[in-house]
Amino acid sequence: MTLVEVKGVSKRFGGLTAVSGVDLTVDAGEVHCLIGPNGAGKSTLFKLIVGLYPPTQGQILFDSVDITQQRPFARVQRGMSIKMQAPSVFRELPVRQNIQIALQGHVSGAERDREEERLLTLLNLATEGEKLAGALSHGQQQWLEIGMALALRPQLLLLDEPTAGMSPEETFRTGELIKTFNTGGMTLLVVEHDMAFVRQIAQRVTVLHLGKIFAHGSLEAILQDEKVAEIYLGKTHVHH
Amino acid sequence: MLRLLDGPQTLGKGPKFWACFLVVLVAALIYPLFADSYDVGNFAYFLLWIFMALGLSLMWGYAGMLSFGQTLFFGISGYTYGVLAIVMGGGSTTIVALVLSVCMAMLAAAILGYFMIWGGISGIFFGIVTLSATLVLAFFLGQTAGSEWHIGAARLNGFNGMQGMDPLTVGSLDIEGSVLYYFMLVLIVVVYVALRMFVNSSIGNVIVATRENPQRAEMLGYDVRKYQLLAFVIGSGLAGLSGALYTSWGQFITPSSIGLPAAAMPIVWVAFSGRSDLTATLVGSFLLLFGFQTITIYSQQAALVLMGALLLATVMVAPQGFVLGVGRLIAVRWKRWRGGGVAKTEPARLQPDEV
The missing domain is CATH 3.40.50.300 (P-loop containing nucleotide triphosphate hydrolases)
Incomplete structure (x- = not known):
């Protein structure tokens, strides 16, 4: 198809x-x-x-x-879900909030919290949740953006x-x-x-x-x- | 719902913050018992401008839209209140006039905002268009001195302004003097708490995301235009609330409260205070209004020069706002003093040029 x-x-x-x-x-x-x-x-x-x-x-x-x-x-x-060429994240917001913004349109409540933790662990960002996204390394920002794209559960x-x-x-x-x-x-x-x-x-x-x-x-x-x-x-x- | 009172979008959280909030509120509640009625009336006057400042903070600080149009919606609502209070016969209908005036400001904001936001106007051009619309209204009202410019019994009166409308009345109670002060205080608490919950909600999350990176926000499936319009309508509606309260307070309104010098004032208050935080805006705007009024008694020119100097100093020394910078500094020092370390998010935000 x-x-x-x-x-x-x-x-x-x-x-x-x-x-x-x-x-x-x-x-x-x-x-x-x-x-x-x-x-x-x-x-x-x-x-x-x-x-x-x-x-x-x-x-x-x-x-x-x-x-x-x-x-x-x-x-x-x-x-659809997209990851841009240059890291495109919300630099002045914490990593966790970046993921939350991506998730909140699709899941809520306890499921959202579980999914948030799962994505942060998957992306090796579990210890960086409170850091501002702009303070992450370039590679980590790429990971974060991939995580945000994944949070939408795209086709x-x-x-x-x-x-x-x-x-x-x-x-x-x-x-x-x-x-x-x-x-x-x-x-x-x-x-x-x-x-x-x-x-x-x-x-x-x-x-x-x-x-x-x-x-x-x-x-x-x-x-x-x-x-x-x-x-x-x-x-x-x-x-x- | 109550958990939204504290969140990532608002500085100041937890029991200590809310204890301080209560202390300030109690002090504000008992203030009229110790002050003379002139001072209480003055304080009510300072408080009425706070809505406009909070609205600008929402638009500029949270949604990233620098609107120069706060006095435009202030004027629309202020004049609407005047006209309706006269045409509807005043008295107990004035509360209806107040509500309709704010609705009128929000409707005007929805129309102007729709064309700007759907037309792709952003950044500095957003400021230019809103300022232009503000000046158009001020000039238009300035040439309405002739007797042909009236709505029912309400004459617009050009630069001399409208007058003769009744103050707010609820039932048989005139909202004046210390009653007005308490009325303002209750309204400010309601608006402040509601805005805190709004910016910490999922809608607030998207509004902040729109400020940070509109393209990324859209790529997450959000129609950013709707969120921007919502912030613009609420923020402008709050300017409208200030406008209607102002007309009710003084029982007059003139085009000079809309024109360029007036339009610049909310920008100065909010920039000085810290546009990206509601509490900083509330405290900073009140301090500036109080200071401005105190200096004006001695010299109005000196007060205006001081305002200009403050804006210059803010831009050069603390672009994120003085009150916000001081608030963050106190938070960091407090945590260090308590031996709790510094929050991970603080170092990157507390740049030397911000405080």
Whole structure:
């Protein structure tokens, strides 16, 4: 079953076409990675799906419903959840309150308290609950934001470079967590640079270049595509 | 419900804080027994402005919207009270006039707020638009001196202002003098407690989240525009309450209570006090009003210059507010003195430039 369907979507900023006629489908229950060199249009496509940019043309469907004109909050209410590229948390509020704000729209009372503790423990932030979110390290802020996105219990979790600024150990752990979410039935669309991380999690990969779909398929097929490997991923990073 | 009295959005919590609150309240309750009626009347005058300050604290400090329009809604409500008190015949209908005046201010805020917030106006432009609307009303009312500008028997009277409306009356009891003082005191306690519960509620959580990072708040599924509008309508409604009480207190209102110098005053009170805390705003605004009035007796110019100097000093030395900074400093020192250590959230908030 297709959960997300992007149909002929383009986005122009003045004279610059960041995304051009992109068709993309994300199936329910898969981990789909969006890769490509800098300036390929990955983040723009991500923001189009999330609703931060309106498309210049094209259509976006979520769970068979046309959401092209919907604002981000309405898309979130339908079952999307987003983690932005740069940590986007409530910096002047305590970590615990950040999680509470994310949770309070969905659960209440004792269940909310239990879920709050579960998420803080899952994110290794159980001892940091009273700290201001802005006082956390960059990696911890990334974790916190992932926790806030998870608190919404989404059907589709969108992650834009979730491991930026994380150590290799933290990156690996994030990958394992993503696999756990996926096993639990969650669909994930991940924009990522780190090929080792993509290899760890991806079931299907779409390569973007100059705003267009350059290749898509299983990771193995993408890795064997010499053109992709040489030009966009860098051969040295691919062969190990 | 009562657990919302203390929460992450309000400084001052626990039995010690509420014991201090009770002491201050009891002192305020017995004050008229020891003071002469002139001073009691003056205190009632200081108290009527507190609603406007608390409303601005909610909008600016909690929701992140700097509204320069507090005197706009003060004026709308003040003039509405005047008109209704005259047209409806005064006396016991004045309490209805008071309620309708506040409703009128909230309706005006809902209309203006809708167009601003849904139109994407934020930051400094929010201040500019609200100030412009304020000046438009002040200029409009200033040119209503002609006899054609009247609503029923109520003449607007241009710069000379409206007069002749009855003061608030409940049954056969005129709300004047020490009765007015107690009326204000009860209203302030009710509004202060209600606002504390509001900002510590789940709605308050989202309002603060909207101030901190509106995009993230929206990405959590909240329509931030509705929360901003709610804060704007409540905050402006409180300015409206001040306006209606002011007209009732003095039985007059003029456009000068809406214009630029008046519009700047709530900003100074709230900035000096600490916009992000209701208690700091309550205490700081009262102190400033009291100080301003005391100095005005000797020299009005000196009082205005002092206000300007205070705003400058606040911006340069304590951008989060003097009263709030002092409050936090006392809290930190108290915890150290008690050997309880410093709360984890304090060091990052108590920057040297804040106190």
